[in-house]
Amino acid sequence: MNWSRERKGFEAYLKLERSLSKHSIQAYLADVDKLAQFLEISSPNKPLTLVNTQDIRDFLKWINEFGLVASTQSRIISGIKAFYKYLILEDIIIKDPAELIETPRIRRKLPEVLSIEEVNKLLDGFDLSKPENIRNKAMLEIMYSSGLRVSELTDLKLSDLYPELEFIKVKGKGNKERLVPVGSSALKHLNIYLDTIRNHINIQKGHEDFIFLNKRGAKLSRVMIFMIIKDLAISVGIHKNISPHTFRHSFATHLIEGGADLRAIQEMLGHESITTTEIYTHLDRDFLKQTITQFHPRS
Numbered sequence: 001m002n003w004s005r006e007r008k009g010f011e012a013y014l015k016l017e018r019s020l021s022k023h024s025i026q027a028y029l030a031d032v033d034k035l036a037q038f039l040e041i042s043s044p045n046k047p048l049t050l051v052n053t054q055d056i057r058d059f060l061k062w063i064n065e066f067g068l069v070a071s072t073q074s075r076i077i078s079g080i081k082a083f084y085k086y087l088i089l090e091d092i093i094i095k096d097p098a099e100l101i102e103t104p105r106i107r108r109k110l111p112e113v114l115s116i117e118e119v120n121k122l123l124d125g126f127d128l129s130k131p132e133n134i135r136n137k138a139m140l141e142i143m144y145s146s147g148l149r150v151s152e153l154t155d156l157k158l159s160d161l162y163p164e165l166e167f168i169k170v171k172g173k174g175n176k177e178r179l180v181p182v183g184s185s186a187l188k189h190l191n192i193y194l195d196t197i198r199n200h201i202n203i204q205k206g207h208e209d210f211i212f213l214n215k216r217g218a219k220l221s222r223v224m225i226f227m228i229i230k231d232l233a234i235s236v237g238i239h240k241n242i243s244p245h246t247f248r249h250s251f252a253t254h255l256i257e258g259g260a261d262l263r264a265i266q267e268m269l270g271h272e273s274i275t276t277t278e279i280y281t282h283l284d285r286d287f288l289k290q291t292i293t294q295f296h297p298r299s
Contacts, residue, residue, distance in 0.1 A: 003036050003048055010086050019174045031079025038062050048087075053097045056080065060101070074103040112240055114250040119144055122229075125236035131197050132215070136228050138186070138193040139212055139220075143244060145186035146170070147251035147269050150222050150244035157209040163187055172270035180268050252277070 007029065014025045038059045039046060046055075059080075063073060077098075084098040114122070123140055126133040143153055152170050160169040166187065167179045182190075194211075203217040210219035225244050233242050240246075248269070255265050266277040 003032070006048060006087065006092060007032060009090065010083055013086050013089075014082075019176075021173065027075070028079045028082055031076045032083050034063065034076065035059055035080055035083075049093050051097050053100055056098050056101050077101060077103045112242060112246055112249065113253045114238075114240070114242065114246060116254060118238055118240075119247075119250055119254075121236050121238065122232055125232055134189075134197050135193050135212060136232070138189040139225065140229070140232075140247065141186035141189045142168075142182065143247040144251055145183040146180045147248045148180075149248060149270075150225050153225065153244070154210075154212065154220050154222055156211045158211055159209055161190075161211075163191070170270065173272075176270065178267065178270050 010032065011025060011029060014020045014028055020028070035056075039051065039055065042058060042062075043055065060073070060077070063076060068076075081098045081101070084093070084096045087093045088096050123137065123144070126137045128134055128137065139153060142148065142156070143150075146168060148156070148170060149172065152172060155171060156168065160171075162168065162179075166182055166184070168182050169177055170180050171177050190211075198211070198213060201213055201215070201217050203213065207213065207218050212220045214220055214224065222244075229242060229244055229246075233240070252265055252269060256262075262274065262277055266274050269277060271277045
């Protein structure tokens with residue numbers, strides 16, 4: 001069973017029409033490869049056009065035997081569904097065998113969130129006598145001020161800054177751009193970094209526009225930012241399991257707690273669906289419940 005032509009077409013569709021990231025495209029293709037591998041074992045001579053719903057169900061039973069968690073199974077099903085939607089669009093098949101396949105119900109886990117006091121403790125926990133910490137403080141100030149994903153932070157460029165307007169241009173998932181406000185404290189520390197540290201770095205060719213650079217003059221990696229935050233949390237005595245995304249969750253939660261409009265938060269976070277943003281209202285309800293339990297005289 002050779003799906004190479006359809007696989008290449010699907011890859012081009014994801015890249016050009018869906019504008020997905022390289023990582024997302026590879027994940028989708030891996031899902032299709034898993035299905036092809038299963039059908040090679042179970043029905044080696046069956047053409048792609050004759051794959052039916054029962055074949056897909058048998059495939060799901062097969063991956064379930066590997067002990068994959070519901071979230072992983074759900075992601076694989078999403079990849080398979082996307083592949084068959086592409087085949088329908090291209091008139092390669094007439095009937096979608098994955099149309100009636102349901103994804104496993106996933107219990108949505110509320111993300112870890114820092115309190116305002118914990119955020120302040122982290123942001124004030126840098127030894128600013130070390131040059132790299134001037135950069136690190138500016139990074140975390142920007143992340144908390146604007147709710148950026150870690151990849152959005154590493155890809156942030158000088159040409160994305162509009163300091164006079166107190167906005168930054170952010171390129172999010174699917175290369176979608178959005179303008180996000182940035183606070184005065186974050187701008188202040190960003191300017192300190194740009195003036196006192198970045199201006200004195202020997203910048204590598206091709207990295208001239210990236211804001212946050214390592215000692216060798218190249219843009220910082222995602223892994224490096226994870227390590228910076230982990231080490232900082234340990235040094236200031238915060239024992240929560242935090243990551244760069246924790247600052248994004250905290251940004252949204254603190255806005256909700258302060259009474260911000262959910263649509264405005266959706267726009268700033270770059271969420272395609274308001275449903276994704278609504279998870280932060282659940283966090284806020286927990287906060288309100290804790291407040292009543294602690295302070296109401298008859299709770």
